[in-house]
Amino acid sequence: MTGLKPAAPPATPPPPAVTAPTLRGRRRKISRRTRLVYGGVGTVLIIAAWEILPTAGVIDRRVIPPVGSLWPTMRSMFGEQHFDRDIRNTVVRALLGLLLGGATGTFIGVLSGLSKYASAVFGPVIALCYPVPVLIMLPLILNALGNGQFGWVVLIGIGPFFTMAISSRAAFADLSRVYVEVAKSFGASRRMTAARVLIPGALPALLSGARLALGAALLGTISTEYLVAPDGIGRVMYQAWNNLTLNAAMVALAVTAALALISYGVLSLVERLVLPWKRAG
């Protein structure tokens, strides 16, 4: 075989240790269990304070209603006001936007990560459009696509589009050149290099991009619903402000938080499954 020269070992820095700088130089390793215990205690304390302080009258109930008082609100919202329907609409819109925007963004990002010509075409346009606040383009987009589900989904998809375009381009462009050189030296075919080197190498960055895209999709969905959609969690929040019903606003906030946490949890699960080598760290 020709051209087989010893390549330098990849100079990857060691993974950042999960330590707290104590400023005394000693590195204290904090175990996962300790973190969970502290987090659990924190959660319980916060919820207890949320219940006890307003009931005891330390905090005005009109400023922070006790947790317990949210239950009746929640029951009536789910019962008479069909809040479950709003939640379903929001989830569907967020997912559609995420899929549409995320898929096109990933496609363009991967293309520009792998080809310098694609990068030359899309790079400047994306760099220029990225800092533009998406919402300001709402009139233009809804003019073009109509003020209906399709227009909303495209509007929601713009955030994930840019996030995925930028992060997937970086995922491939930042891969250490040495890895590919090594594959080349061993005479790996294009396909093999892609399957064994490029995709596994880019996956961590792609997945952290997906995390950002998820946040962008949720933000876009709630904002769009606030502004133009006739239903959805965002609309319920807007009505809560209009009617000055703090309890309803808090229930809507809690449901949104739950949705966000569940979707991030699912993504973490995917991360653990797809990136088994990260689990060790």
Place this chain on the structure above:
Amino acid sequence: MNVRPRARLPWSRGPNAVTSSISLVTVALIIAMWEVLPNSGLIDKTKYPALSTTFRTLWNLIAHEHFADQFTKTLERFFAGLLLGTLVGLLLGIALGMLDRIQMTLQPLVVVLYTVPRVALFPIILIWLGLNENAVWIMVSTGPLFVMLIATIEGIRNVSGTHLDVACSFGCSRLFMIRKVVAPAALRSIMAGFKISIGVALFATIAVEFLFESSGLGYFVWHSWGTIQMNNAMAGAVTAAIIGIVSYGLAAASERAVIRWRP
């Protein structure tokens, strides 16, 4: 011996004459399309104003004092919210980054507030404070606050233990350690957070003006859209876009100025 096709990848070789001209042509084409398509009647120019129409409208609007007021109002909200959120987030982040027991206890609250889309906090802030300029500043500041909080904590926690050990071996004082080891190491993450904060704060400013306000560029665009004056809406949107691009560019430049070393 069969020669298999080898993987060839365009690893960040930087722009050359060919790629630069491709970039230029693409941008020129898009600008040309923006000008030609509406004027040639291929797309409706009352719905999508052409480039020249947009900038002519903008020029006329700038002469009109009312528009300058909207512009400064938006800028004021954006900067006030950004400054407020960045400072509070940075200070809280430094505190939580150093005190890890408190940080671990508050972690669930921070995570929930960070992951929830910030617009979901708006109705609660509004019910608490009422619709006034203070509430607007606080709504805009929520984004930068949580982004900076997380970025600062991350930055401080990921300071290399080896660096701390070395500094400790040389008998550095606590203050010296913070100034010379922790702060420079955390600065990367903090500056990255600041760059994100800019976009987040501008998004929130526009959202607030769309929803609740009767002044500012967001209101101007929303109102123009509602009254089918797309020329005005487009001019306002372009102005907001320029604010976004310029402030992001400034943040990126300051990041390069502050972080002069490469990792």
